[in-house]
Amino acid sequence: MFGQLTAARPGEVMESTPRHWMSWSSMTTGRGPLQVDRLVDVATRTLAAVLLRPSAKAVDAALLLARTTTPELMRPGWPDALGMSCSVLPNASLLSLDERLAKAAAVPVIVPEVVVSDHGKVFISDTFRNASRSLGDLLPARASRYPD
Incomplete structure (x- = not known):
């Protein structure tokens, strides 16, 4: 069930992963956490979409999918x-x-067929699930020992 996915063409498998950083930023009041959400195409290792926010919401995760499918x-x-x-x-x-x-x-404009998502709060929300299922399939990643 939690095997390794391989992709042969762009958009076949995309992974969504958040990262948390402590940083000085004008987006926050001084030093505070910043969250980087990203969608990575597995076949080409392309960062298809990146979003930097002080705290991410479900609509921000759905915005990642929209950014991959529309020309900039x-x-x-x-x-x-x-x-x-x-x-x-x-x-x-x-x-x-x-x-x-x-x-x-x-x-690059990449339409995801399968989105592999970790168990972050924004990626298990109904908003992100509906957005990713409208494009293709949504698969859960193996649960991490390290929570968000």
């Missing part, structure tokens, strides 16, 4: 070389499918 727009001040139009990938054929790609950054 170029931001003011970014050089044109970071745009999808300068990528070596064949993006011209994709412009007819989604016009947002004309102003998109060259960031």
Whole structure:
């Protein structure tokens, strides 16, 4: 049941893992905990989405899934070389499918088929479960000895 999953293509298996750090931040009042939630594509080892918050909520975890499936727009001040139009990938054929790609950054868009989730509070919430099941399947990871 808790064997090793292998993935041969992007999006086949993605892992969600939170990390907790103590840090000085302008997001908190001085020194306080920061939580980094991330989705990692197992096949390519790509960080598909990362979210940094003082404390994460269930909607933040669902936002991770949304960030993996939508193209990121170029931001003011970014050089044109970071745009999808300068990528070596064949993006011209994709412009007819989604016009947002004309102003998109060259960031991978990965649709997860299976999301492996640890037992963090935000990843076992109904909000995250419903969001991940709308895209594919949700599998629990082996329970850790170290709670959140």
